[in-house]
Amino acid sequence: MEHLINRRVKQIEISGIRKFYNMVADMEGTISLTIGQPDFLTPAHVREAGKRAIDENKTTYTHNAGNHDLRKAAADFYSKKYGVSYSPETETIITVGASEAIDISFRTILDESSEVILPGPVYPGYEPIITLCGAIPVHADLRENGFRMTADVIKKYLSEKTRCIVIPYPSNPTGISLNEQELKEIADLVRGKDIFILADEIYSELSYGEPHVSIASFLKEQSIVINGLSKSHSMTGWRIGMLFAPEAVSKHLLKVHQYNVTCASSISQAAALDALTAGIDDPEEMRMEYAARRDYVFDRLEDMGLDVIKPDGAFYFFVKIPFAGVNSFDFALSLVKEAGVAVVPGSAFSRFGEGYFRLSFAYSMETLTQGLDRLKSYLKSQ
Structure with a gap:
């Protein structure tokens, strides 16, 4: 019956992050620096x-958009933290994680053959949804721009x-953020055009140095902003x-959300x-620890x-593979087999991630030390 499966579903793949993680999960003695958990x-x-x-017994359906007190708290959170005001009644929806928010956003705004500009490299959770909508992902090559998605590139x-x-x-996978001036320039570039900004700010509370700025503070009328508690409050599940x-x-x-999940x-x-x-303010203690790591x-x-840019936020390094002619999957597979340390091949983050690997530092200092010791030994042995 497989021939009856939706052709667009056949076109998409399981996330390269999860695919590699699942491949090495049962390798005994492996130190994993793969998942953003x-x-x-x-x-x-x-x-x-x-x-x-x-x-x-608060175990019944809620309002489709979420309980009003939670929507108010979410709107207050964004106002307090980032200076952007949203109505809890009409402009705030509680979703099943940021992933569902991404899904319903694309399904709401995209038509057949619409184009969506994505960073390259980029988290692999966007492109499959765009494809399922019949729209076209367009990756902007950021490799020569320090992985920064600036207006001149867009x-x-x-x-x-x-x-x-x-x-x-x-950013996942690079940890790069954008400053206030860069965001203003993007806002100026698209203001008044029939273009949405989808701002995925799930790592906003894990910013190091300069505080996070939301592009919605400059272009609220064209922005859809996504956030969540998975990273900020360690609430992934x-x-x-x-x-x-x-x-x-x-x-x-809200209509798409309602037919998708009813409510969170x-x-x-x-x-x-x-x-x-x-x-x-719970994220502050975690943020300080992540900054030290x-x-x-x-x-x-x-x-x-190694050739690497120090991240502005999140908990990832995107590292250039130091060997010419070695693709990222083969490098990562060799690293786990020979040194017992797992990272994510850069190819999981679009073709513009090829030649790199992602290393997560959302692990204890002891685990990071052991993993980096093994990485160092491996590099010396090649």
Whole structure:
């Protein structure tokens, strides 16, 4: 019966990140530096809020957009942290993680043959959804621009079919972010055009040095903003995302969301409310620890003579493979087999990631030390 499967589904693949992780997961003794999974526990008070929700029988459907108190907390969070005001009633939707927010955003705004400009390299969660919509992903080559998705690069890829520009920052896989001036220039470039900005800001609370700036503060009327609690509050399994958009757009996003999932988990919503109120500053302790790990890993990689840019946020390094003519999959496979340390091949992040590998520092300092020691030994042996 496989011949009856939707042809667009056949065109897409399982994420290269997960594919490689699954391949090496059962290799005994392997140190994995692959997955962007925070190694912190969900804060205790957030876990308790989830338990209370069960005990208080908060186990029914909620409003499609999410409980009003949570939507208000989410809108207050964005106003306090990033200075962008959204109506909890008409411009805020609680989703099943940022992934569902990405899905319903593309399905709401894209038509057949619409073009979507993506960074290259980029997180692999966008392109398959674009393809399923019958739209066309257009990757902007950022390799000669320090992996920065700036206006001067974007304008080279604009066409009459451009419907959306994806601005994910801080970036997975590079950790690169954009500063206020760069965001203003992007806003000026597309202002007044029939183009959406899809701003994936899931790592906004994990910014080092300069605080995160949302492009919606310059171009709210054309921006769809995605965030969530997976990275900021170590709540990956709770599956809570936040989607912000002007009312004229949000009312259509809500329709797709409603038919997709009805609503986010009521238990998770109760925990999320506690995270965004009592725990609004919880990410700070994690951010400080990640910053220390980032500095340590950067020094180690530089000491190995590797070509790498110090990330502005998130918890990834995107490292140039130091051997000519070796593709990223073969490098990563050799590294795990010969040295027992796993990283993600750069090819998982589009063809513009070829020649690189991604290393996650969302692991304990002990794990990072052991993994980097093995990486160093491997490089010396080649």
